[in-house]
Amino acid sequence: MIQRSQLDLRKFVVPEFICGHGALQLAGRYARNFGMKQVLLVTDPGVRAAGWAGAVGESLVEAGVSFTVFDSISVNPRSRQVMAGMETYLAEECNGIVAVGGGSPMDCAKGIGIASSNMRDIRTFEGVDRVPVPAPPLICIPTTAGSSADVSQFAIITDEERKRKIGIVSKAVVPDISLLDPEPLTTMSRDLTVDSGIDTLSHAVETYVSNASSPMTDVHALEAIRLITSTLPAVLEEPDNLNLRFSTLLASLHAGLAFSNASVGAAHAMAHSLGGAYDLVHGRCNALLLEHVMAANYEAEPERYNRIGAIIGRGGATPAEKVAAFRRALGVTETLAAVGVREDAIPALAEAAYNDPCMVTNPRNFTCEDIERIYMYAF
Amino acid sequence: MHSESPEDRDALREKIIGLGETSLHKSYYPELQSRLAELERFRALLDQTYDAIFLIRADTGKLADINASARQYLGYSREELLAKPFIDLISPQQKAWLVEFVQKSGDQLSKPGQTFTAPLVSRSGTEIPMEITVRSVTFGAEQYVVAVARDITDRIRTERELRIKESALESSTNGILIADLTGAVMYANRSCAAMFGYERADAIAGRNLEAFFADPTVGEKVTVHLLANPAIVQETVGLRSNGSPFHIQISGSVVQNDAGQPLCIMLIVMDITDRILNEQMKRETYAQLGKNIEQFAILGDHIRNPLQVIVGYAEMIDDPFAKRILEQARRIDDLVAELDRGWVESANVRQFLRRHGEGVEPSEEVFFHFSNRKQEDI
Numbered sequence: 243m244i245q246r247s248q249l250d251l252r253k254f255v256v257p258e259f260i261c262g263h264g265a266l267q268l269a270g271r272y273a274r275n276f277g278m279k280q281v282l283l284v285t286d287p288g289v290r291a292a293g294w295a296g297a298v299g300e301s302l303v304e305a306g307v308s309f310t311v312f313d314s315i316s317v318n319p320r321s322r323q324v325m326a327g328m329e330t331y332l333a334e335e336c337n338g339i340v341a342v343g344g345g346s347p348m349d350c351a352k353g354i355g356i357a358s359s360n361m362r363d364i365r366t367f368e369g370v371d372r373v374p375v376p377a378p379p380l381i382c383i384p385t386t387a388g389s390s391a392d393v394s395q396f397a398i399i400t401d402e403e404r405k406r407k408i409g410i411v412s413k414a415v416v417p418d419i420s421l422l423d424p425e426p427l428t429t430m431s432r433d434l435t436v437d438s439g440i441d442t443l444s445h446a447v448e449t450y451v452s453n454a455s456s457p458m459t460d461v462h463a464l465e466a467i468r469l470i471t472s473t474l475p476a477v478l479e480e481p482d483n484l485n486l487r488f489s490t491l492l493a494s495l496h497a498g499l500a501f502s503n504a505s506v507g508a509a510h511a512m513a514h515s516l517g518g519a520y521d522l523v524h525g526r527c528n529a530l531l532l533e534h535v536m537a538a539n540y541e542a543e544p545e546r547y548n549r550i551g552a553i554i555g556r557g558g559a560t561p562a563e564k565v566a567a568f569r570r571a572l573g574v575t576e577t578l579a580a581v582g583v584r585e586d587a588i589p590a591l592a593e594a595a596y597n598d599p600c601m602v603t604n605p606r607n608f609t610c611e612d613i614e615r616i617y618m619y620a621f
Numbered sequence: 622m623h624s625e626s627p628e629d630r631d632a633l634r635e636k637i638i639g640l641g642e643t644s645l646h647k648s649y650y651p652e653l654q655s656r657l658a659e660l661e662r663f664r665a666l667l668d669q670t671y672d673a674i675f676l677i678r679a680d681t682g683k684l685a686d687i688n689a690s691a692r693q694y695l696g697y698s699r700e701e702l703l704a705k706p707f708i709d710l711i712s713p714q715q716k717a718w719l720v721e722f723v724q725k726s727g728d729q730l731s732k733p734g735q736t737f738t739a740p741l742v743s744r745s746g747t748e749i750p751m752e753i754t755v756r757s758v759t760f761g762a763e764q765y766v767v768a769v770a771r772d773i774t775d776r777i778r779t780e781r782e783l784r785i786k787e788s789a790l791e792s793s794t795n796g797i798l799i800a801d802l803t804g805a806v807m808y809a810n811r812s813c814a815a816m817f818g819y820e821r822a823d824a825i826a827g828r829n830l831e832a833f834f835a836d837p838t839v840g841e842k843v844t845v846h847l848l849a850n851p852a853i854v855q856e857t858v859g860l861r862s863n864g865s866p867f868h869i870q871i872s873g874s875v876v877q878n879d880a881g882q883p884l885c886i887m888l889i890v891m892d893i894t895d896r897i898l899n900e901q902m903k904r905e906t907y908a909q910l911g912k913n914i915e916q917f918a919i920l921g922d923h924i925r926n927p928l929q930v931i932v933g934y935a936e937m938i939d940d941p942f943a944k945r946i947l948e949q950a951r952r953i954d955d956l957v958a959e960l961d962r963g964w965v966e967s968a969n970v971r972q973f974l975r976r977h978g979e980g981v982e983p984s985e986e987v988f989f990h991f992s993n994r995k996q997e998d999i
């Protein structure tokens with residue numbers, strides 16, 4: 243276990259972001275100011291149907307910027323989708339990217355950016371600091387409150403041939419500006435609101451106990467935990483309430499600023515492995531794993547976990563139990579077995595999680611067997 | 622600042638928050654984009670030239686960059702070319718020579734205009750004759766050689782065609798003279814030199830046309846005529862270098878450039894002395910023949926008179942032989958009548974003989990015989 247001191251060297255990278263009602267309409271102005279002439283507008287069919295891609299497109303047109311829409315993106319974006327996006331980017335002679343959507347379009351947009359600036363297969367960037375040429379400017383307009391891909395140095399892409407997620411960690415994939423507007427959040431389904439909300443909570447919790455955390459990330463992590471646990475249940479009651487939606491967006495932003503700088507831990511490593519193998523929604527994987535990872539990590543950082551427990555408040559004796567009560571209250575009650583995971587697949591899942599870069603910042607060094615045991619608790 | 626309106630203060634506040642139209646964080650991207658556009662524009666410019674441009678790394682000899690013409694001439698893709706050493710594009714026969722040239726002119730390469738000709742070999746194996754100018758340049762810390770190759774296929778063909786035309790002119794049996802518009806001779810072929818009695822053709826160049834005619838004004842008249850008319854055909858008297866005259870026919874024309882402006886005049890000279898002498902002899906022969914026919918007619922009259930006397934005497938004699946004499950005299954009269962009839966019938970022949978024998982004056986007295994005039998204008 244790594245001993246920490248507040249005197250340890252730390253770096254804090256924050257991209258520019260604008261938050262508030264109407265931020266979305268600034269997409270055109272920023273695209274033009276970045277010198278973008280032909281934009282690849284990366285989105286997904288759901289966001290497009292909800293009208294948010296169209297609204298951003300209008301803003302681009304108003305600013306005199308041309309664009310091409312690329313929306314062939316699924317949940318858990320695939321390496322082939324990234325490469326198809328790169329082909330479109332090059333064929334249309336784009337010189338900038340605007341991403342509208344949740345984590346999938348934003349991660350895919352990051353992938354398209356580095357693949358086209360380096361002219362390489364996206365899978366060759368797996369790992370930390372492995373992007374030599376920076377991507378073209380990227381403007382993100384998140385339509386969910388959870389992934390924080392709009393402010394993070396992470397891009398998670400599924401290698402469909404090997405059925406696993408690859409993590410690309412690099413300052414070169416941090417977007418140039420994020421436009422945080424609460425309005426697009428109002429069209430999220432209940433499930434998506436819950437899954438992305440629990441993803442936010444997982445980011446905040448894992449960052450707060452991360453061995454790379456710092457006084458700067460602590461502030462944001464704790465505020466994220468406070469905001470998301472206090473507003474998520476209320477949002478489900480009033481999905482059109484812009485103030486509540488904005489609070490979840492702020493929670494996600496705080497969590498994003500924290501985890502982008504201090505990274506996450508075992509829950510994310512295990513969620514990546516699970517999502518890659520079974521094509522499950524990322525937030526839901528976290529929801530099923532977080533409390534079990536917290537319990538397994540507790541001894542390494544009891545004070546920090548207790549602090550988290552104190553913020554969540556009611557629901558159980560331990561912080562892990564409180565998180566479990568929180569997700570049950572949101573209607574997340576299934577197990578890994580219930581979502582289709584086979585018990586005999588767990589050793590392979592554990593091995594993939596063990597090799598995930600997120601595992602490096604977990605407060606405890608887990609062995610593969612430890613990880614298998616945690617999966618079994620969630621099974 | 623004190624007089625600011627509330628709207629101005631609001632705008633200022635927006636900018637301080639960072640929401641101004643140009644409240645941007647530092648980014649070189651827009652500038653990079655415009656510099657790239659500038660570079661692309663410059664590359665497009667280089668791609669417009671017909672010359673093939675090669676940027677060669679001095680250390681490896683490999684190509685670092687090429688323009689579109691280089692690709693088009695050689696038929697390789699950009700990627701293929703960038704993997705090649707420049708020397709591999711040179712015709713094998715010239716390779717060793719080029720290596721020597723580069724070694725020899727090492728220091729000279731930094732000066733402009735080191736030019737050589739060598740064929741470049743295209744992907745399909747075709748050799749393209751090129752005039753290649755090389756120069757060494759330094760970008761940053763890197764040493765390069767820039768080679769600009771110009772296709773000289775057309776030039777070589779033109780030169781060959783020119784040589785063929787030149788030797789055709791030179792070997793023509795007619796004399797050919799080319800003079801500028803002031804009448805100064807620029808060129809004369811061998812036949813011309815021989816015709817005018819010069820040992821060498823280049824002894825003629827530089828002289829004025831007036832030196833070649835018995836009448837020195839002929840040269841100028843021909844030139845003036847040609848500036849207003851496309852051609853001239855004329856018989857005149859030439860003057861040899863030793864001062865002896867001889868009959869010549871000159872055909873002159875103006876050589877023009879593509880814009881139709883006169884560049885020089887060309888005269889084709891034929892020695893027509895033999896023809897002129899023949900014509901003279903013919904004329905004399907015809908005159909003699911005409912004269913003979915005339916004399917023959919007079920002879921008939923001369924015979925008739927004594928014959929009349931003989932017939933008169935014979936009629937006065939009463940003798941059996943007189944009848945015989947009259948009979949023979951009638952035969953003679955018939956023969957003379959026959960001759961008279963032949964005289965009448967020979968009117969056309971006599972007219973022809975008159976015309977060619979004594980009709981027109983000798984031609985050397987008519988100096989101008991313009992090809993574009995009608996016969997009756999003379």
Ligand SMILES: [Fe+2]
Binds near residue numbers: 524
């Ligand atoms: Fe996450």
